[in-house]
Each structure stands twice: as C-alpha cells, then as structure tokens.
Amino acid sequence: MITIKDIAKEAGVSEGTVDRVLHNRGGVSKKTEAKIKTILDNHNFTVNPIASALAMKNKYSIAALIPEYNDSDLFWKAPYSGIIKGTEDVKTFGIKVNIFTFSQNTPNSYINTFNDLLDTKPSAVIMVPNFSEETEQIVSQLEASDIQYLFLNINIEGFNNIAFVGQDAYMAGYIAGKLMYLSSNKTAEFLIIQTRYNITKNNAISDRIRGFNDYFLKNNIQSDINTLKIENLNDSLETKEKINDYLVKHPETKGLFVPSSRIHVVVASLEKRDLQDIELVGFDNTPQNISCLLNDSVSFLISQKPFDQGYESIRLLSDYLLKNEIQSNMLYLPIDILTKENVRYNERNEFMYLDT
Amino acid sequence: MITIKDIAKEAGVSEGTVDRVLHNRGGVSKKTEAKIKTILDNHNFTVNPIASALAMKNKYSIAALIPEYNDSDLFWKAPYSGIIKGTEDVKTFGIKVNIFTFSQNTPNSYINTFNDLLDTKPSAVIMVPNFSEETEQIVSQLEASDIQYLFLNINIEGFNNIAFVGQDAYMAGYIAGKLMYLSSNKTAEFLIIQTRYNITKNNAISDRIRGFNDYFLKNNIQSDINTLKIENLNDSLETKEKINDYLVKHPETKGLFVPSSRIHVVVASLEKRDLQDIELVGFDNTPQNISCLLNDSVSFLISQKPFDQGYESIRLLSDYLLKNEIQSNMLYLPIDILTKENVRYNERNEFMYLDT
DNA sequence: ACATTTTTCGTGTGCGCACACACAAAGGTA
DNA sequence: TACCTTTGTGTGTGCGCACACGAAAAATGT
Numbered sequence A, B: 001m002i003t004i005k006d007i008a009k010e011a012g013v014s015e016g017t018v019d020r021v022l023h024n025r026g027g028v029s030k031k032t033e034a035k036i037k038t039i040l041d042n043h044n045f046t047v048n049p050i051a052s053a054l055a056m057k058n059k060y061s062i063a064a065l066i067p068e069y070n071d072s073d074l075f076w077k078a079p080y081s082g083i084i085k086g087t088e089d090v091k092t093f094g095i096k097v098n099i100f101t102f103s104q105n106t107p108n109s110y111i112n113t114f115n116d117l118l119d120t121k122p123s124a125v126i127m128v129p130n131f132s133e134e135t136e137q138i139v140s141q142l143e144a145s146d147i148q149y150l151f152l153n154i155n156i157e158g159f160n161n162i163a164f165v166g167q168d169a170y171m172a173g174y175i176a177g178k179l180m181y182l183s184s185n186k187t188a189e190f191l192i193i194q195t196r197y198n199i200t201k202n203n204a205i206s207d208r209i210r211g212f213n214d215y216f217l218k219n220n221i222q223s224d225i226n227t228l229k230i231e232n233l234n235d236s237l238e239t240k241e242k243i244n245d246y247l248v249k250h251p252e253t254k255g256l257f258v259p260s261s262r263i264h265v266v267v268a269s270l271e272k273r274d275l276q277d278i279e280l281v282g283f284d285n286t287p288q289n290i291s292c293l294l295n296d297s298v299s300f301l302i303s304q305k306p307f308d309q310g311y312e313s314i315r316l317l318s319d320y321l322l323k324n325e326i327q328s329n330m331l332y333l334p335i336d337i338l339t340k341e342n343v344r345y346n347e348r349n350e351f352m353y354l355d356t
Numbered sequence C: 001a002c003a004t005t006t007t008t009c010g011t012g013t014g015c016g017c018a019c020a021c022a023c024a025a026a027g028g029t030a
Numbered sequence D: 001t002a003c004c005t006t007t008g009t010g011t012g013t014g015c016g017c018a019c020a021c022g023a024a025a026a027a028t029g030t
Helices: A004-011 A015-022 A030-042 A049-056 A077-093 A107-119 A132-144 A169-183 A196-201 A203-218 A236-249 A263-268 A272-277 A287-294 A306-323 B004-011 B015-022 B030-042 B049-056 B077-093 B107-119 B132-144 B169-183 B196-201 B203-218 B236-249 B263-268 B272-277 B287-294 B306-323
Strands: A060-067 A095-102 A124-127 A148-152 A163-166 A189-195 A224-230 A255-258 A279-283 A300-303 A330-332 A336-338 B060-067 B095-102 B124-127 B148-152 B163-166 B189-195 B224-230 B255-258 B279-283 B300-303 B330-332 B336-338
Touching (some): A004 A015, A060 A306, A077 A095, A124 A132, A124 A306, A148 A306, A169 A203, A169 A279, A169 A300, A189 A203, A189 A236, A203 A224, A236 A263, A255 A263, A263 A287, B004 B030, B015 B030, B060 B306, B077 B095, B095 B107, B095 B306, B107 B132, B124 B306, B148 B306, B169 B203, B169 B279, B169 B300, B203 B224, B279 B287
Parallel strands (some): A060 A095, A060 A124, A148 A163, A255 A279, A279 A300, B060 B095, B124 B148, B148 B163, B163 B330, B189 B255, B255 B279, B279 B300
16 A cells, blocks of 8 residues: 555655645645646546555544334335444544434424434535425535535435435336336236326426336337326225225226325235236335245346445445545436345345344 | 544553454553453444554455456456446555466466466465366465465355355246246247356356256246257358258247357347247346347346456455455355346446457 | 844654563572 | 573564654745
C-alpha cells in the first residue's frame, strides 16, 4: 500500500505539503501542486481510510430512515440486514450508522421518526420516500441543514437526492410479462391484482404494470389483460371473494400478476384447482413468498435484491463521505429472476444478520 | 470513548497488561486479571476497531492462480475484476493480492505459473484447479508449506481446500432445462453441444448436462435429447458442418443447449432460419454471449456471477486471515438467469475495473 | 538597503491499539 | 550461595494520517 510518505518522498516535498494538496488546504505553489497531483494519480493514490478515521476521531455518521418490518410484512427486513452488513464494513472507517424505522402506513410516524433522526445530526441520510408530501417537508429540513440524502428503493422525481439505489420498476414489470408469457404456454389471458394502497402511494407498482403490459404490446402479442382492484389485501374475505368471482367469470384466465410483494396473500385465497391451472408471477423474496415458490404455487418471483439495496446504499454514502465522490447516482440493481430451483442460492445474505 | 489507557489507569496497571487480558495472551496473575475484567465490563469496553485495524496492519498476502483471458475468451476477465475490487476493499487491512494467470490449455503453464506464485510466499492462495493431476502436485507443495488454499469456480473433490466459491453446476443445468422447456413452448426435442475439451477436463460441464437431463426426468416430461460432440469449437468449419448436418437430419429440434461458455460460437455457425426457429440456452455473461442475447439469437444465459466469485473469494480469505474463521466452506453463488431485458443491470461491476 | 508582509513549506504530535522487548520478582536446582 | 527458569509486568515503537505550529523563502514596501 502506497502512503503519503511515499508520495512525499517521490515529489521531494514533506508529508505536510502532500496533505495540503490532498485536502485542498491551499498555500501550495502551483508548480509543486501540479507535480504532486500527477504523482498522486500516477499511483492511483487514495488515503487509507482507517488511518484517516483514527486521526480524525470518528467524524461521520449515517442515518437511515426506512419502514419497519413485522411478521406479516417482512420485506423491509432485508434492506435492514443489508444496512447492518454495510455498517460492519464501514465501521473501521469511523463511520457510524443509525437506523430509524417508521410505520409504513402512517405518515405521522414517518415525520416523527425523522425528527428523532435529525436530532442525531447525521452527516448523510439514507431514506425511503414513502409519502410524497411528507418527503418534501423532510427534504427541505435536510437541505436547510446541508445534509445530503439518498433515496432507497423508492424513487421520486424532483428532489436533489444524491443518488437512488433500487430497481428499474418498469423493466422489472416487462420481464414479469415475459416470464408470465413463457410459463403460461404462450397464451395471454391474464389478470393483474392491484390494491388501493398500490394505486395511490407507490408508483413503482404502476411502473411494473406498465412494463408488464408493454411486453405484450411491444412484442405484438395479442393479449387480454384485466385488472382487479382490491381495497385491502389483508382482508382475506374480500380478497378471496373478488378473485374467485373473477375467475368464475373468466375461466380462461391463464395467469395472475401481482405487482406488489403480497403475492402470498393471493395464493392463500385461491382454490387448489386454480393454483394448479394458473401461473402466478409476483415480486420480492420475502419468506412467505418463497414458500409459495417452493410449493409450486408461484412460478416466478422477481427480487429487488433488497439486501443489496441496503448494503450498496451504505457503501455509496461512505464513499461519498470519505472521498467526496459518487460512483453512480442511479444505482439500478439487477432484476433477479427467482424460481423454485435457484431461490435458495439467493438467500445467503438476506436474513443472516438478524437472527435474534 | 473509553480507551485501554483509561482502563489501565483505573486498574493501576500498565496498558500492556490490559492488552494481555483483552487478548487472552496469558501471563497475568489471576488476581489482576479478575480485577481488570470487572473494570472492563463495568465500562462495557470494546476495542476501537479503527485503531485496532491500523495497528494490526497484518502483512498478509494472497495469491491468485487463475486462467488468463484474451479477446476470444473473455470469461476469466470477470473473476479477475472481482479480485481487483476485493483487493481494493482489503488493502487497508494490510492484505496484498497478487494475481498469476496461466494458459487454460497447457498444464505446463499451470505448473510454471504456480512456481512463480510460490516464490512470493503467499499467506493463502486462491486457485482454479483446472487440471486434476497437476493440481495434486500443486496442492502437495502448498500443504508442505502450510499454505491454505481455496478453489475458485471449479470444484474437485478429495482435497483439503479451505473453501469452494462457485456455482452448483448440477442445479444450474437443471434450471437451464427448465428455461429451455419454457421458451420452446413446452416441447422437448433438444440437442446438447459438447466439445472434446468439455468431456475430459471439466466436470462442471457434465454436471450441467446431468442437471439438464434430470429436469425432464424428474418432472416426467417426455423428452428427446441428443448430444453432439464437436472436437474443437474454435474450428468453425467443423462446427458449422456438424451442427447443420444434425439439424437437417433432425428438423424437429426445438432447442440447443450449450453447457459451456462458448454459445456465441454456435450462434455464429447457425443458419439464419435456424436461429429464428430454435431456442438457445447457454452459460456465462461474456461480451460475445451478451451480444447474442441482445440480438435475440440466444434466449437465456445462466451466469455464474464470475465477478462475485472473484470478489467473494478475496473477502472470504481475508476474513480467514484476519479472524481465523470462515463463514462458509461451500459458497454457492446465485444461479443468475439472464435475458435480453435484464442483462444490462447485471453488468455493472463485471468489467469496470479493467478499462485499460 | 533593510524591514515587513505574504507565500510556501517542514516538523512534530497524537489518534488507540498490537506486539516485541526488556526487566524484575519469585521459585527451583545443584 | 550461585545460578537458572518461570511468572508477571512495564515500556517503546509503529501503523498512516490530520492538523497545529513555526520557520524559511519570496514578494512587497519604504
């Protein structure tokens, strides 16, 4: 590993001078500055973040504002785990991470939790902009405090977030269309199951639906796709009734597309016979969904790689804090196709950091 | 933050003694040890990992022995890149990495390169056991020098390698079978294209073929699968002739399965008409193969995540050297299903570290 | 020419820990 | 008693960097 001392020796100056150009402290003549800079990037020099952290005595902290998870909705456990792993990786660089979770359904919780977060005066923030109006409030406070922020999983336009880490929802839906088409024997009579929650709050869902439909449009495939709106997927009675009603009226339906992470709820409300005849494609590798994959109820799941989202967010923000650079401001993670057969190899990290 | 010095002062001993009980180095009287220990957990003391990392600055080195890549076979560029990225991550812990590449077809190169490697006296080795007999030689030398080694990408039984990082080839083939079945409209008249090289040297290939066939067996799908052996896939004349010969005799063939990374060669030797009518499924996200995906010649590729293989190998060995523990001795990476649509999101890392 | 300001640069110290080394006291052997 | 071994403990150095301090060199003023 090449050190400041090495650079200084090669440039024929002292370590202090190299330090000055490294941190743009000024007070260095043009000539020597230029000389040092070329040597610096000849060697591709980066400061040793460990030594740096030690000398600076822990300057940075990252705060994360994400939805909480519970037994019935485990999706957010994975980003949480990813953040924990990232935290492990960067704590030797003197970067502390604090995670704040809010209730996914109550805007107030979002705001209140954020206020707690702000009290800790973080150097940068990872946040899931779950509610658009409240996000505007939050962002304006962040910008007033000159704190950089990154959007995780959900992307909303019109903000100065330093980056977005997540998935291309449109393309993920498009691929879902392809998988549906293939697994249903290249027929095209499908049903999309949407919930009220999806409709209003989360435009990733509508992007997925758009992508799904576009697959058939762009490939000139004659299709017959309907949408069924269900108020509350957690209301199993309503869900069961509406879906089965529909299926009785449309017995030729070959596939169900559930553009949210709650396909396991749909599975639970389907008749056995329908489960066999109809192909299901959905999103997200939550434990419940994975069981549905494994017992052949669901044909394909598309994973957003939520663990990686958490992990990469931390790494990205750390790089920003330490080196003042961002590798990418739109970090689209892979669109992961899960089947019964490969799913177990994708679970390695997801839940390993939170066994308690 | 409470430091070792503080503890020492409170216990009325020197920092060295505190250090001894912290690391169970022994040579401390029962009495003072007990005293220090209570003070330690009265204050809930944990060592500052930053200072610790800096002070340890182990002078470990990892050597990697992997096949070289060239313009016609770029597969090994990705593990190389992954290793480079891993190197970046661990260099601050005082771990150096040296990469040695050998010619994939000449056992002598394997041995000779290894000897160069051994001269650098590495603390641990990442190797691709490309030739079984020669691997025995190499391994015995490593064991004589008491150097731990890890197998990357290719797994051979019967050695004391500390771990294997790669893919479950059987299951990958099994999934290839599924994808082939789905994309060919659930018919099952396929051809597997094998080369001499595959047959003798690399049992990952035969595992894939086994998995491919098993998909149809285990799911009770009537299938008609033949195998075509081609001496040298680089001989485009032979390849073209044999394949087209076969296809003329078996016009009902619905799919070609190429269990190696050289599906692009097969594509190049197919007639346009056949390319349209026949589904191709192959392995590995090399640039050539990806072009075939993008121009619709190939339906699916299964990626071994070669970049991650390199990266994870470094991380795994580093953990071993630093903490003397291994998280897993069989690290099966995800079986990545690539399509025209999602491939671009999977390329982020693959070739970014070697633009030169 | 000299004094004074400004620019440019080198030196020294400490961050908290790991680890090699030195060294004293206590115990054992002939 | 003289000598050696064992046990227990303190000291010193370096990891690579950030940053304060001070000093030399150059520029400016009189």
